[in-house]
Amino acid sequence: MLRLNLILFAILIICSLGLVSSQHQARKLFNSLEEENDRAKQLEVEHGQLQLEQSTWAMHTRIEKIATQTLRMRAPDARHVQLVPSPQAAK
Amino acid sequence: MKFSTSPVLDLRLPVWRSRLLMLLFLSGFGALGARAAYLQGWNDDFLRAKGESRYSRVLEITANRGRISDRNGEVLAISTPVKSIWATPDEIKFEGDSLAQLANLLEISREDIEKRIQSTEKDFVYLKRQVPPEVADRIAELRIPGLFQSREYRRYYPGGEVMAHVLGFTGADDTGQEGIELAFQEELAGKAGARRVIRDRRGQIVEDMESIKPAQDGHDLMLSMDARIQSQAFTQLSAAMETHHAKAAAVLVLDVTTGEVLAMVNLPSYNPNNRSKLVGAQLRNRALTDTFEPGSTMKPFTIALALEEGRVRPDTVIQTAPGRLTIGKATISDAHPLGALSVAQIIQKSSNVGTSKIAMTLDREDMWDMFNRSGFGIVPSISFPGAVSGKIRPFKTWRPIEQVTMSYGYGLSVSLFQLAQGYTIFARDGELVPISFVRNAGVTAGRKVISAETARAVRAMLEAAAGPGGTAPRAQIMGYRVAGKTGTAHKVEGHGYAGHKYRASFVGFAPVSNPRLVVAVTIDEPSGGKYFGGDVAAPVFSKVMEGALRSLGVAPDAAMKPVEMPPEHERVEESI
Numbered sequence: 001m002l003r004l005n006l007i008l009f010a011i012l013i014i015c016s017l018g019l020v021s022s023q024h025q026a027r028k029l030f031n032s033l034e035e036e037n038d039r040a041k042q043l044e045v046e047h048g049q050l051q052l053e054q055s056t057w058a059m060h061t062r063i064e065k066i067a068t069q070t071l072r073m074r075a076p077d078a079r080h081v082q083l084v085p086s087p088q089a090a091k
Numbered sequence: 092m093k094f095s096t097s098p099v100l101d102l103r104l105p106v107w108r109s110r111l112l113m114l115l116f117l118s119g120f121g122a123l124g125a126r127a128a129y130l131q132g133w134n135d136d137f138l139r140a141k142g143e144s145r146y147s148r149v150l151e152i153t154a155n156r157g158r159i160s161d162r163n164g165e166v167l168a169i170s171t172p173v174k175s176i177w178a179t180p181d182e183i184k185f186e187g188d189s190l191a192q193l194a195n196l197l198e199i200s201r202e203d204i205e206k207r208i209q210s211t212e213k214d215f216v217y218l219k220r221q222v223p224p225e226v227a228d229r230i231a232e233l234r235i236p237g238l239f240q241s242r243e244y245r246r247y248y249p250g251g252e253v254m255a256h257v258l259g260f261t262g263a264d265d266t267g268q269e270g271i272e273l274a275f276q277e278e279l280a281g282k283a284g285a286r287r288v289i290r291d292r293r294g295q296i297v298e299d300m301e302s303i304k305p306a307q308d309g310h311d312l313m314l315s316m317d318a319r320i321q322s323q324a325f326t327q328l329s330a331a332m333e334t335h336h337a338k339a340a341a342v343l344v345l346d347v348t349t350g351e352v353l354a355m356v357n358l359p360s361y362n363p364n365n366r367s368k369l370v371g372a373q374l375r376n377r378a379l380t381d382t383f384e385p386g387s388t389m390k391p392f393t394i395a396l397a398l399e400e401g402r403v404r405p406d407t408v409i410q411t412a413p414g415r416l417t418i419g420k421a422t423i424s425d426a427h428p429l430g431a432l433s434v435a436q437i438i439q440k441s442s443n444v445g446t447s448k449i450a451m452t453l454d455r456e457d458m459w460d461m462f463n464r465s466g467f468g469i470v471p472s473i474s475f476p477g478a479v480s481g482k483i484r485p486f487k488t489w490r491p492i493e494q495v496t497m498s499y500g501y502g503l504s505v506s507l508f509q510l511a512q513g514y515t516i517f518a519r520d521g522e523l524v525p526i527s528f529v530r531n532a533g534v535t536a537g538r539k540v541i542s543a544e545t546a547r548a549v550r551a552m553l554e555a556a557a558g559p560g561g562t563a564p565r566a567q568i569m570g571y572r573v574a575g576k577t578g579t580a581h582k583v584e585g586h587g588y589a590g591h592k593y594r595a596s597f598v599g600f601a602p603v604s605n606p607r608l609v610v611a612v613t614i615d616e617p618s619g620g621k622y623f624g625g626d627v628a629a630p631v632f633s634k635v636m637e638g639a640l641r642s643l644g645v646a647p648d649a650a651m652k653p654v655e656m657p658p659e660h661e662r663v664e665e666s667i
Contacts, residue, residue, distance in 0.1 A: 030301070031298070045172055048158070048170070048171050049171050051158075051169060052169050052249055055165060055169075055249035059249065059250070060253075060318060061325075061326065078570045078637075078641075
């Protein structure tokens with residue numbers, strides 16, 4: 001009887017330690033998951049900011065201003081534009 | 092006396108007394124044990140929660156609001172994170188000059204900060220929201236205990252004032268307040284998540300415990316807008332508004348085949364990124380929420396009904412001389428007596444008398460029905476906040492003179508949006524197209540209002556109106572056939588019409604051989620000397636339409652030669 005109790009006690013201790021260590025493992029893994037999620041979010045944010053920057057630089061009014069004032073370009077006269085129908089539309 | 096003989100030693104207490112005491116002690120222990128077992132075994136939630144509240148905290152994970160882009164994927168609205176600075180008044184403690192530094196960084200006075208911290212009973216108070224990340228980092232370096240930061244989002248609009256009225260804007264909580272941001276709040280808004288963390292005494296996160304609910308980012312939205320056409324329209328309209336010293340102006344560009352809105356500009360506009368000095372006039376979305384008396388732009392609908400019912404044919408001749416028509420006490424007049432005109436010429440020269448004579452042959456119920464089916468007097472079924480119905484009174488209350496004035500656009504009110512949509516029936520062989528602000532694929536089915544023959548006949552008349560012999564020769568575009576109608580109306584002020592305040596408009600479409608776009612322009616109170624729709628609004632139409640057709644690569648359907656302008660003395664003056 002005593003031996004059985006001792007064995008059961010030992011198993012109990014082992015199980016408890018296992019629980020503790022797996023809990024610890026779980027938290028550690030969760031932490032690294034969160035870290036990666038944070039990183040993904042951070043990259044997403046950066047992507048957004050870059051898109052914002054791109055949009056701001058590529059504003060049509062800005063492009064038009066630079067084209068006409070700095071580069072001295074102008075839209076071609078309608079007479080100098082030749083429209084070529086796309087082969088898909090022709091079908 | 093010896094101790095052992097002390098009589099006190101012989102005293103005996105009764106046995107029951109010690110038994111009773113023992114029982115009392117035992118039951119005391121028993122009660123304690125039971126209570127402990129109850130607290131820790133059966134009813135352990137309360138204590139567990141109390142214990143956890145000492146170190147664990149549920150944190151909200153903010154979700155990103157969806158992006159808005161134009162039809163080609165160009166970003167129009169995007170949220171990027173900023174910080175909000177908040178404090179727990181019980182814990183906050185300033186050491187040295189940290190309060191002064193904080194006040195400096197937040198741009199709030201020291202007194203204000205102190206007042207905010209002391210005045211609240213709550214254990215949470217915002218000091219400032221939407222702080223740029225760089226500033227927030229410097230605040231974090233001050234290491235003030237009890238001062239925290241949380242991440243929130245701020246919306247940026249790279250298009251600025253060009254897109255302002257279409258997109259609207261969001262409030263401090265990143266919820267839509269106007270325009271598309273409000274209309275599509277559900278889709279755009281993300282769902283915030285939550286997670287449980289362990290925090291130490293200073294509030295720093297030591298460990299993550301669990302994720303209760305992951306955050307869900309909002310959906311991205313692709314609009315029907317074309318940023319290129321929109322910015323061209325904005326430039327042209329701004330220029331026109333300046334030249335004519337107008338009070339306000341609006342332009343709408345619709346794709347006839349898909350029913351998509353390609354551009355919508357309202358002036359005056361505002362910068363949605365900096366709304367500190369906003370006034371009401373800038374906020375108004377004139378194309379959708381303002382109604383006005385359309386004037387002559389309504390005439391094609393009257394004529395279309397008369398053609399549809401077989402009352403007239405395009406070549407039916409109607410006598411408009413002497414340019415005046417008296418109905419009851421009222422007199423309707425043309426700018427100049429025009430003599431005998433065909434129905435087509437009535438539209439081309441925009442004769443009020445001619446239109447009135449045709450309207451008198453029509454049934455008032457039919458007219459009401461025609462306006463109604465063309466979308467006037469009803470709230471347009473679009474997902475945009477604030478779209479108005481305009482006003483057309485029930486036909487039973489129409490007096491004959493009212494029926495006549497309505498035939499040429501007085502006595503009823505419409506929005507520019509309704510006009511533009513209404514003209515799709517002429518551009519699309521009789522179908523009214525449902526309008527969308529979101530990109531949709533392919534051709535959209537419309538609702539039949541008039542027959543294709545009638546639509547084609549009116550189209551031919553409108554082409555003449557936008558030609559050298561019409562009221563709007565300035566609407567012409569080199570290389571494309573255009574059709575459209577001018578409108579010049581006195582503005583209503585108080586109980587009557589204002590003598591020298593006008594609203595000039597032009598609605599038209601192109602290319603006539605296979606209409607692709609409808610462009611509607613309205614200019615409110617042009618006061619630079621010119622006020623006719625043909626002089627003020629038609630040139631804007633022409634430029635916006637040309638730019639849009641070219642950027643969409645629509646094939647020209649007319650010869651590439653300079654547009655024909657009538658000599659100054661032969662210009663047709665519009666009747667108001």
